[in-house]
Structure formats: structure tokens, C-alpha cells
Amino acid sequence: MANKSVVGAGKKYVSIAGNIGAGKSSLTRLLSDYFKWKAFYEQVDDNPYLSDFYEDMRRWSFNLQVFFLSNRFNHQREIEALPYSVVQDRTIYEDAEIFARNLHEMGLMSERDYANYVDLYAIMTSYLQAPDLLVYLRASVPTLVRHIQSRGREFESSIRIEYLEKLHDHYEDWLERYDKGPKLIIEADEIDFVNNDDDRLAVIGQIESRLFGLFPDKGS
Numbered sequence: 001m002a003n004k005s006v007v008g009a010g011k012k013y014v015s016i017a018g019n020i021g022a023g024k025s026s027l028t029r030l031l032s033d034y035f036k037w038k039a040f041y042e043q044v045d046d047n048p049y050l051s052d053f054y055e056d057m058r059r060w061s062f063n064l065q066v067f068f069l070s071n072r073f074n075h076q077r078e079i080e081a082l083p084y085s086v087v088q089d090r091t092i093y094e095d096a097e098i099f100a101r102n103l104h105e106m107g108l109m110s111e112r113d114y115a116n117y118v119d120l121y122a123i124m125t126s127y128l129q130a131p132d133l134l135v136y137l138r139a140s141v142p143t144l145v146r147h148i149q150s151r152g153r154e155f156e157s158s159i160r161i162e163y164l165e166k167l168h169d170h171y172e173d174w175l176e177r178y179d180k181g182p183k184l185i186i187e188a189d190e191i192d193f194v195n196n197d198d199d200r201l202a203v204i205g206q207i208e209s210r211l212f213g214l215f216p217d218k219g220s
Contacts, residue, residue, distance in 0.1 A: 012037070012085040012211055013129075017094055017175075018137035018188070019167050020159065021147035026194050027137065027203070028089040034204055037085040040075045043068075044153075054159065061103045062113040066120070068095050073124045080129055092128065096121040097174040102166050130180035133210055139188035141165055184210050 014031065016024045025041060032039035044050060049067050053060040072092040079086045096118065104114040139147075141164050148156050175183065184206060191199040 011083065012133070013079060013088070013131050014086070014133045014135060014207070014211070015088040015091045015131040016135050016137065017091055017171075019139060019144055019164065019171055020156070021144035021151075021164075022137040022139040022188055023147060023194070024089050024137060027135070028087050030193060030200065031087045031204070031207065035085065035087070037087045038082065039087050039089070040079060041089045043071050051154075054156065057103065057106075057108045061100075061109040062117065065095060065100045065103070065109070065117055068099075069117070069121060069124065073128070076128050088131070091131065091134065092121075092125060093174070093178075093180070094171075096125075098167055098170045102163075102170050106163075106166065132181065133207070134178065134181065134183040135207060136171070136175055136183060136185045137188045138171075138185055141168060143189050144168075182210060 014037075016027050016031075018024045028039050028041060031037060047064075047067065049060055049064040053064045069092065072090070072095060075088065076092055079088065100109065100114065100117050100121075103109040104111070109117070141161060144164050145161070148159065175185065186203060186206065191203065193200045193203045
């Protein structure tokens with residue numbers, strides 16, 4: 001495994017993608033601590049819409065998605081202006097490709113609101129650079145449910161299995177189409193990088209290899 005001083009060779013921008021409960025925040029924290037990168041986390045605990053959204057998705061879907069879009073855009077502009085490396089918990093692309101799309105297809109976001117959202121997303125992302133590496137945590141729905149239950153957020157207790165399954169399908173479709181830069185898929189069902197030292201080192205090693213290897217490839 002490469003020495004952490006290699007990180008100083010140039011700024012890196014890494015984004016962690018994955019479904020609700022996949023372990024994005026935990027991996028973001030792990031990489032931030034190991035590489036000494038600045039971490040940007042998804043705004044969850046102090047999100048003014050999230051609790052209302054899970055109570056009434058149809059009423060609050062557009063408000064929530066615009067809030068996330070705005071927050072993520074501001075984060076990414078800040079990331080691009082920084083002179084040092086960054087790891088980001090969830091990308092702006094997931095907001096549109098996964099969550100807003102799913103809400104629209106489930107009939108929980110109107111055609112008018114969805115069209116407005118997509119236009120806004122297209123304008124915003126035209127000003128942004130893609131991550132140097134997208135790390136996707138692929139997790140089955142049972143793993144997601146177990147993680148969600150273990151962290152005990154009250155507002156997540158009403159999430160339906162059907163909702164997680166649809167999100168999973170959208171993630172798989174999006175990852176197949178993702179062409180903005182290198183991507184790395186980590187099978188989250190098979191590892192425990194939070195509690196297992198060997199798994200933790202293995203994940204870090206995969207990411208180091210993709211970022212700092214002599215011949216990093218573009219695939220997964």
C-alpha cells in the first residue's frame with residue numbers, strides 16, 4: 001500500500017456514491033482520516049425537509065430535491081476552489097439520476113416539477129467538474145435495511161422496502177451509463193470496513209491503487 005505522503009503529489013477529488021444505508025458517510029470519514037482529506041458530508045441531521053418528506057413524499061419531494069441540489073452545487077463549487085484533496089459523501093449526479101427520477105416515476109413528483117428540476121440540474125452541472133474517482137458502494141436491500149436500523153434515525157423508520165429496491169435499480173442503471181470519469185465499485189455486502197481492519201485496509205488499498213497506481217484504468 002502506498003505511503004500517505006503520495007497524496008501530496010496533487011489534488012484529488014473523490015466522491016462516494018450509494019443507496020441510503022450503503023455506508024457512504026462511514027467510508028467518507030475513513031478516507032478523510034486516513035488520507036487527511038477534507039470531508040464534505042450530505043446534509044441530513046439538520047435538513048429542514050427530510051423528516052417531512054418521509055411523512056409525505058408527494059408533498060415535499062420537489063422541495064427536498066431542490067434543497068439537496070442547491071446544497072450539493074455549493075459544496076462542489078467550494079471543492080473545486082480548494083487547493084487540497086477532498087472526499088465527498090454523495091454526488092450531485094445522484095440527486096437527479098436516482099432520487100428525483102425515482103420520485104417522478106413513482107408518481108411522487110409531478111411532471112411540471114420534474115421538468116423544472118431537470119432543467120435546473122442541467123444548468124448547474126454544466127458548470128461543474130466530475131470527480132477524479134467515483135466510488136460506488138453496492139449493497140443489497142437487506143444490507144441497507146440492517147444499516148438503516150442500526151443507526152436508528154427516527155425519520156428513516158418509515159422508509160419502505162419498495163422505495164429502496166427502486167433506488168437500487170436506478171443506481172445499477174446509472175453506474176452502467178456513468179462516463180464522466182473513472183469509477184470503482186465496492187461490494188458492500190461482502191465487507192465490513194467499519195469494524196474489520198482487514199476489510200478497511202483492503203478498501204483503502206483499492207482506492208489508492210486507482211488514484212495513485214502507475215496505470216489506473218477507467219473501468220470498474
